[in-house]
């Protein structure tokens with residue numbers, strides 16, 4: 001009979017983390033509390049100062065950490081925000097934010113302490129911190145080319161590697177746990193298939209999204225009175241999302257985003273500026289005209305977001321986990337990827353803690369299931385938003401729950417939010433939605449009968465009637481039962 005070996009107890013000598021992106025660094029930090037040795041294998045070479053790398057082409061584009069992600073980072077890397085600020089990051093508590101959408105516009109300020117900076121600076125600070133952990137070692141310039149399995153194929157026992165230098169020397173490294181954090185280019189599926197595993201079809205959002213980003217130097221006269229701007233998309237009118245954000249060392253960035261594939265934001269400097277000039281609200285164009293461009297706009301396009309369902313594999317091998325974009329990559333405009341990676345890493349830490357005191361079989365599959373629960377709210381929220389764009393399609397064996405109802409609900413919610421914000425300076429509804437999008441509270445805190453009753457206040461409006469029709473219920477006493485049937489439960493993850 002096969003002997004069950006608890007993951008975190010007797011065999012917790014060495015772990016390998018593949019990839020030193022945000023997910024890899026966080027995973028290594030978490031594993032260092034449980035494993036005697038953690039080896040991070042990264043195909044890129046690291047530079048001695050913050051800079052973008054070939055292996056993370058997305059890092060050129062603005063990256064913001066949501067408050068939930070920031071809270072988790074602060075737990076594992078205390079005072080990391082201070083490190084960022086000391087290296088020139090912009091304190092978000094000082095940031096005035098103009099929110100513009102199809103209903104109105106209003107000013108808000110960030111309710112939480114955070115540091116606005118480039119992805120390169122964030123990764124640099126986290127890498128420095130991880131490098132200080134004695135149990136963790138980096139092996140850069142080394143590419144993982146496959147997984148080593150036990151002879152009965154039930155356990156992953158290490159990885160095969162190839163040196164990225166001219167020699168291309170091949171090698172192998174063994175470990176008790178291998179975690180794939182190689183991002184959206186992960187080869188986990190191919191590696192598993194080459195070992196004979198059948199990997200289930202992933203869930204796909206055919207999103208055909210386009211980003212265009214440009215950076216500028218902020219002139220002195222604008223530094224003190226800086227206002228960042230988020231201008232929300234109006235998919236039905238093909239109006240792009242536009243953002244004006246601030247980063248370290250007095251650099252600002254603009255980004256334009258659209259989905260559905262009908263129109264991609266331009267990367268031609270003049271055309272790009274023209275698109276900013278034609279935004280429904282002119283304030284962004286007015287500020288941008290005063291900034292000094294430091295380069296031409298650069299684009300990023302991707303056809304789909306992919307959510308793997310490895311947790312469905314009953315024969316998932318022990319000794320292997322997948323985390324970060326390699327497990328699920330999101331439409332980046334919602335700024336969720338790094339935060340979900342942080343939630344997954346924290347989830348892994350919780351599972352290892354439980355396993356230490358109460359070892360149970362199928363540890364890895366249980367972790368994957370728990371991480372999948374962590375992914376669910378972010379995936380659902382971003383899909384509900386993206387499916388408003390013509391041409392965006394969800395492709396999976398099971399339909400996504402409650403999309404049309406949620407879209408109509410959020411429209412009405414936003415209308416009420418803007419009414420309260422602009423007429424009474426009351427940001428309570430805005431704050432709740434901010435907390436939901438920041439993945440701090442469950443979508444169920446917004447989607448419930450109390451909030452529904454509130455936003456139906458003017459129940460004769462056309463939007464309210466359409467929402468009630470979608471709900472299929474007009475009796476307020478039965479609202480909650482219907483909502484429970486329509487909206488996913490998002491169980492456990494916000495407990």
Ligand SMILES: Cc1cc2nc3c(=O)[nH]c(=O)nc-3n(C[C@H](O)[C@H](O)[C@H](O)COP(=O)(O)OP(=O)(O)OC[C@H]3O[C@@H](n4cnc5c(N)ncnc54)[C@H](O)[C@@H]3O)c2cc1C
Nearest residue numbers: 019021022023043055058063064144183324325332337338
């Ligand atoms: C345009 C854009 C904008 C984004 N903006 C935001 C944002 O504002 N906020 C946010 O939270 N998220 C954002 N994201 C998502 C974010 O980049 C990722 O979710 C996050 O970085 C987690 O990624 P990761 O660590 O899983 O993978 P990555 O960051 O892609 O890192 C993977 C690492 O693995 C290495 N690697 C790959 N293959 C191998 C191999 N075979 N062997 C060894 N090493 C390997 C790579 O070199 C790389 O270092 C954005 C993404 C894009 C595309």
